[in-house]
Amino acid sequence: MSNAYNRPDQLSSSLRERILETARSLGYAGPDPVARSLATRSSAAVGFMLPQGLSGAFSDPALSIVLDGLASTVDGHDHSLVLMPGDSTGGPRPSIVSRAQADVMVAYSLPDSAPALDAVAARGLPLVVIDQPVLPGSARVEVQDHLGASLAASFLLELGHSSFGILTFSLHPDGVSGPVSHERRSAVPFRVSRDRLGGYLDTLAKGGVQPDNVPVWEARGSDRELGRLGARWLLTRTPRPSALLCASDQLAFGALQAARDLALTVPRDVSVVGFDDVPEATYSDPPLTTVRQPLAEKGRRAGELALKLLAGGRPPRPTRLDVSLVQRASTAPRT
Amino acid sequence: MSNAYNRPDQLSSSLRERILETARSLGYAGPDPVARSLATRSSAAVGFMLPQGLSGAFSDPALSIVLDGLASTVDGHDHSLVLMPGDSTGGPRPSIVSRAQADVMVAYSLPDSAPALDAVAARGLPLVVIDQPVLPGSARVEVQDHLGASLAASFLLELGHSSFGILTFSLHPDGVSGPVSHERRSAVPFRVSRDRLGGYLDTLAKGGVQPDNVPVWEARGSDRELGRLGARWLLTRTPRPSALLCASDQLAFGALQAARDLALTVPRDVSVVGFDDVPEATYSDPPLTTVRQPLAEKGRRAGELALKLLAGGRPPRPTRLDVSLVQRASTAPRT
């Protein structure tokens, strides 16, 4: 009897010894985790749903840091982490979610309509969502995206810039990259993209810059190469923007590269601002002015919420984590 | 009866409809994954054992890329990924491994003696090891570390360098950072560290450089900051090395930083060579000369092996993936 394994104190050590001994001689390697889970109704694992294939996921430093914060929390409580990669639908396939052995799910930056979320609801699993979407009945951790974007825009405005370009990641989950038409700017299903873009444009408008005069490029993902592509387009408009607002550091790094490609000097010819403040923003050339969000804290917070939900807690009111502007060397007053 | 879910063709569509209908009205969300696993004896998941907390793990780009390659393979076969973070023992705690719901394990660069490996053996789970250690009965994917290190050393020798410093990651699993004594260079339990260090020293010796005259710094991990620390020490020896051999790109980036700290110019004052060829090596300042290993391929290969073992295959003979030297701008002839 496996009391020997789980409650060593409930039985005499002699018996315990004898049991363990025979077990060993029989080649028994301890309780089977699956059977235990069935009996216990708990698999001691938290599921993590990604917006894209693990492929893209691990190359995003921001995600890595969040995952890290989450992992350390969860691991400290003897829970394991089950990763569920997403596909082109902007989240894991429902079948993956239905079959995942986890007793709480964490959704990371999924589109409003991700089928994976229905699957979670169908199973009745508690859910923590990071960033987006907002979903009734789920716990949530988000950051002040609109404010962050405002900070970046205000800063450039104060520096005297009046000609801008905006580089954003997906506005719509259709995998399209390109200049953003007027209509595409409305009804954006990704809250984060919506808030950041809104933060930029609202603030610029307050500063007297007509949103219609601001070229916006939408990259279908948040990687460096896509950023380079978009920035090249932005930097070849007339008049050439003297400042670029980028929705992520990765995109901003791409913009730095694009500027080099065009023989422009940052920040003399063009200022660039990112969003996230990943570690590399310190090392880039030049070091990146960016909006800092507490990435590790975001992950930890999500982990704690997951554990809390697991313990039967109710989802608390979502709070939004702070952001702040970090000034480095990729920005300068307009000349 | 859940035949309705799993073999739609085995029963009339009318019955199937009726079953699904009642199921829905009863609030039934489909087969329970745990119970299914118990009955099936398969959890459709591959476990991934990390040498350190997920914390450090995700900040290592090389690991991310490997994980990515593995994930895409595994995901394509409808398996999920269970991450098992390691702790100070250089691998996951045995209890985590014993309880993990996975039917094949992948070990990533674990020390020879990791307790986690015993736990895997105890459960009788098939095992794929990446890099190290070598373990009878397990499938393995490794790269030509010794050769790679030789390439780097030869290259510097050809450039005319004769005064070297070596920056390596852990030689022994005791979390020690510092200059490496003579005795600590022997009986190194990490195969990768052993091979790379050996590759450097052997080749240098053939080029007429006495190993005893080459200062070696051991960093207790492979991150930039530890690299910076070690490189500072190496670059303040007398005579100052004109070339630094680094066991990873992360360490090399730290070395680049250390050189800047000391107002030295790379490669004019000192040449730096890394190992891995992570994407950032292209963007660093200056771009890094390094030894390329096929990281994504390594992950894919591991995934395929895991799937193969799962299907009952025998572990094939390990093959070693190719390496090659990538020349960029962090190296120059000795002046």
Add this chain to the structure above:
DNA sequence: TTGTACGCGTTATCAT
């Protein structure tokens, strides 16, 4: 084509 009963390996409860 449809229904039934047993086994998967635990945990937990209850009787001894």
Add this chain to the structure above:
DNA sequence: ATGATAACGCGTACAA
């Protein structure tokens, strides 16, 4: 303190 036994929810072989 120890031993027996009923769930846990599924797949599946087999009977109807």
